[in-house]
Amino acid sequence: xxxxxxxxxxxxxxxxxxxxxxxxxxxxxxxxxxxxxxxxxxxxxxxxxxxxxxxxxxxxxxxxxxxxxxxxxxxxxxxxxxxxxxxxxxxxxxxxxxxxxxxxxxxxxxxxxxxxxxxxxxxxxxxxxxxxxxxxxxxxxxxxxxxxx
Amino acid sequence: xxxxxxxxxxxxxxxxxxxxxxxxxxxxxxxxxxxxxxxxxxxxxxxxxxxxxxxxxxxxxxxxxxxxxxxxxxxxxxxxxxxxxxxxxxxxxxxxxxxxxxxxxxxxxxxxxxxxxxxxxxxxxxxxxxxxxxxxxxxxxxxxxxxxxxxxxxxxxxxxxxxxxxxxxxxxxxxxxxxxxxxxxxxxxxxxxxxxxxxxxxxxxxxxxxxxxxxxxxxxxxxxxxxxxxxxxxxxxxxxxxxxxxxxxxxxxxxxxxxxxxxxxxxxxxxxxxxxxxxxxxxxxxxxxxxxxxxxxxxxxxxxxxxxxxxxxxxxxxxxxxxxxxxxxxxxxxxxxxxxxxxxxxxxxxxxxxxxxxxxxxxxxxxxxxxxxxxxxxxxxxxxxxxxxxxxxxxxxxxxxxxxxxxxxxxxxxxxxxxxxxxxxxxxxxxxxxxxxxxxxxxxxxxxxxxxx
Numbered sequence: 001x002x003x004x005x006x007x008x009x010x011x012x013x014x015x016x017x018x019x020x021x022x023x024x025x026x027x028x029x030x031x032x033x034x035x036x037x038x039x040x041x042x043x044x045x046x047x048x049x050x051x052x053x054x055x056x057x058x059x060x061x062x063x064x065x066x067x068x069x070x071x072x073x074x075x076x077x078x079x080x081x082x083x084x085x086x087x088x089x090x091x092x093x094x095x096x097x098x099x100x101x102x103x104x105x106x107x108x109x110x111x112x113x114x115x116x117x118x119x120x121x122x123x124x125x126x127x128x129x130x131x132x133x134x135x136x137x138x139x140x141x142x143x144x145x146x147x148x149x
Numbered sequence: 150x151x152x153x154x155x156x157x158x159x160x161x162x163x164x165x166x167x168x169x170x171x172x173x174x175x176x177x178x179x180x181x182x183x184x185x186x187x188x189x190x191x192x193x194x195x196x197x198x199x200x201x202x203x204x205x206x207x208x209x210x211x212x213x214x215x216x217x218x219x220x221x222x223x224x225x226x227x228x229x230x231x232x233x234x235x236x237x238x239x240x241x242x243x244x245x246x247x248x249x250x251x252x253x254x255x256x257x258x259x260x261x262x263x264x265x266x267x268x269x270x271x272x273x274x275x276x277x278x279x280x281x282x283x284x285x286x287x288x289x290x291x292x293x294x295x296x297x298x299x300x301x302x303x304x305x306x307x308x309x310x311x312x313x314x315x316x317x318x319x320x321x322x323x324x325x326x327x328x329x330x331x332x333x334x335x336x337x338x339x340x341x342x343x344x345x346x347x348x349x350x351x352x353x354x355x356x357x358x359x360x361x362x363x364x365x366x367x368x369x370x371x372x373x374x375x376x377x378x379x380x381x382x383x384x385x386x387x388x389x390x391x392x393x394x395x396x397x398x399x400x401x402x403x404x405x406x407x408x409x410x411x412x413x414x415x416x417x418x419x420x421x422x423x424x425x426x427x428x429x430x431x432x433x434x435x436x437x438x439x440x441x442x443x444x445x446x447x448x449x450x451x452x453x454x455x456x457x458x459x460x461x462x463x464x465x466x467x468x469x470x471x472x473x474x475x476x477x478x479x480x481x482x483x484x485x486x487x488x489x490x491x492x493x494x495x496x497x498x499x500x501x502x503x504x505x506x507x508x509x510x511x512x513x514x515x516x517x518x519x520x521x522x523x524x525x526x527x528x529x530x531x532x533x534x535x536x537x538x539x540x541x542x543x544x545x546x547x548x549x550x551x552x553x554x555x556x557x558x559x560x561x562x563x564x565x566x567x568x569x570x571x572x573x574x575x576x577x578x579x580x581x582x583x584x585x586x587x588x589x590x591x592x593x594x595x596x597x598x599x600x601x602x
Contacts, residue, residue: 001600002534003541003582004386006421006457010522010536015581024583024599084545084575087583087599098599099281101292102588105599110586127521135527 013126017118024087024105030115037115039090043083116140187231193219199228201236207360210347223253245341245363247273247324254341263440267341270441273323274298277448279314286310293447298322302561313549316570319560321375329563333410337374344371344439366508369429377409380600381542384409386430388420390542390579418540418579429508433460435490454490457533460504460515467502467515470494530586531596541582544602546575574602 016022020030020039028041082095089095092108106114117135123146124131131141191202199219208215213223221228226240244253247268255264271277274297284292288310298319301311320330325338339346347362369383376383381391389407392414396404407415423433431439438454446452459470471494493505495512503512518524523533555569585599 001380001598002382003380003538003598003600004382004421005388005419005540006423006534006537007419007539008422008516008537009539010519011539016536016584019581021581022584024585085543085578085583087585096601097285098585099285100587103585103597103599104587105583105585127525133521133525137527137529 013121013132014118017114017121021085023111023114025090025111026083026086028083030090032115032119037090037112041083041086043085113140116143119143122146185233193217200231201226201228204233209360210362210364213363222256225253243327243339243342245339245343245345246326247340248326250340264341266437266440266443267323269443269445270323270439271446271449271452272439274445275314275318275322276445278318279311280447282310282314282318283308286313295445295447298324298561309551312551312568313570315559315561316557316566316568317549317572325560330560331558334560343374346371367429367431368508372430379602384415385418385540385542386421386424388418388424389415390418390540391577392416393577426513427509427511428504428506428513431507432493432504435492437490455492457537458518459490459492460494461518461533462515463517464502467494468496471496471502530594534598535584535596538582538598540579541598541600542602543578543582543600544574545578546573547602548573 011022020026020028025039026041027043028039030037030039032038082089087094087096088105088111090111092106092111094105096105098104117140120131120141127133135141187200187203189203190198191200192198194216197219199221201220201224202215205220219228220226223244224241225244227236227238230236230238241249241253244250250264250267255261267273276295276297279296279298279301280289280292280294283289283294283296286309288308296306300306301315320334320337323338323340323343327337327339327342328335330337337343342361342363344367345363345365347364347368349359349362373383384391391409394414396408396414398405400406405414407417409415433455435454438452441452444452460467466489470489470492473489473491474494493507494515495503495505497503497512502515504515505512518533522528550571550573552569552571553567556565556567557569558564559566583599584596586594587597588594
């Protein structure tokens with residue numbers, strides 16, 4: 001869709017390549033561990049959040065515990081079991097249906113490719129940098145020592 | 150000739166003699182002498198008798214000037230009657246209503262082609278809304294099914310999605326008769342006049358009876374009567390973000406003054422740059438995009454002519470567009486974009502291409518995309534919106550509930566029926582819209598926005 005909120009200045013490189021929200025993962029923390037991406041969502045699944053909050057209030061009122069020791073034993077709901085702002089998980093599994101048959105969130109390969117650029121952006125900040133300027137689709141440069149993997 | 154009106158102006162002179170003869174039949178009888186009859190015979194400039202003109206002073210726009218068309222050619226009734234009762238019999242208050250448009254706006258010599266297009270358009274049939282709703286709600290696997298407003302009504306179709314449509318969306322289609330629904334909804338609908346109506350300013354209408362002006366320069370306010378929900382496009386364009394319903398931040402000890410006519414609150418955001426510059430909806434959305442071309446397209450994206458790159462492109466294509474505008478030859482448009490759209494693009498004396506605003510007649514320079522970023526092959530799949538839409542209203546946890554014990558107005562039939570829909574959401578956000586992949590009909594994949602809500 002075109003949301004009709006166009007600005008002359010586009011998003012920054014970082015806003016897409018280092019932003020889990022842009023990738024459809026939702027708000028949260030994203031990190032790379034030896035070449036593997038991990039994501040920890042900031043939000044909880046809504047039913048978990050509600051049920052846990054209600055249980056917490058009930059248990060606290062009876063002096064039975066806190067959220068930390070309760071979460072492990074709380075049964076997880078069947079659906080939805082992901083934060084509401086997540087369209088896809090870090091493994092590329094789509095979490096939502098869309099209003100168009102041919103519309104989908106990014107898959108695993110695409111997520112990895114977008115985030116790979118994000119690693120380089122820390123040093124090579126935009127298209128003025130030769131690394132970014134000479135980047136060709138499907139021919140990403142090998143990770144340098146600063147990438148740490 | 151009661152109940153008849155002249156099909157074209159060219160017949161006016163020919164029929165004048167006949168009409169005068171008929172008029173003689175209406176010589177007042179003694180019983181009629183108490184009636185408020187006209188005291189003179191008024192005619193249009195081609196000699197056609199239109200006695201409405203002897204009582205009515207309203208002046209429509211120049212294209213529908215009273216001296217040329219008279220009243221009855223649009224409003225029907227009996228222009229030869231001479232007394233109010235008979236003259237107003239069979240009269241149409243709003244000739245633009247689609248149920249009459251075929252015989253009024255769409256009569257031979259006026260706009261028959263356009264009326265035919267509009268009757269089959271997405272804004273009249275709501276095909277796109279209905280099929281998406283039913284597809285989204287799991288009532289059909291065919292996202293392109295062709296169910297129109299008329300079909301729902303005539304076939305008495307029933308389902309949860311259609312009940313929701315009737316009550317939550319049913320006021321926004323062109324076959325909705327104007328001034329039938331209550332409250333602010335009364336201003337919606339009206340067929341041709343839903344878009345082409347322009348009310349004269351209040352200071353020019355002291356009696357409150359001035360004739361409306363029919364215009365091709367459709368004011369944005371007409372579009373915004375409907376295009377303010379779902380994608381909130383009309384709101385976003387003006388830099389309005391529909392906020393939560395708390396009415397915060399409070400102003401002067403009261404709820405926020407930033408409130409829409411339907412009670413929703415909004416916050417100020419950065420408007421669309423085209424709005425900031427003064428462009429209105431019709432500067433980009435062409436006649437065929439809005440009214441269609443008679444073909445039953447399932448969704449708006451299927452009949453779009455104009456893309457960002459239509460204007461923000463190289464001079465070669467702008468040259469074609471400027472020539473197109475100068476000659477106005479685009480009569481064989483097809484949706485495959487083979488023929489360029491009719492945009493107000495002109496070439497200045499300095500050989501620069503500009504878009505002339507249809508409303509304000511200002512010239513807007515057209516900047517090509519940034520060669521370093523936009524044209525870089527690594528961004529070959531990106532749509533313009535993916536980067537240049539800096540904020541998007543997003544409704545997370547969007548859900549609805551049908552309260553079966555309560556009644557709600559069915560906007561299609563204007564009657565309250567059992568079942569009241571309420572819309573809920575967990576939270577609204579505007580920042581950093583998510584991206585996804587859309588496979589187009591050309592099998593190309595493009596990076597687009599994923600917007601929930």
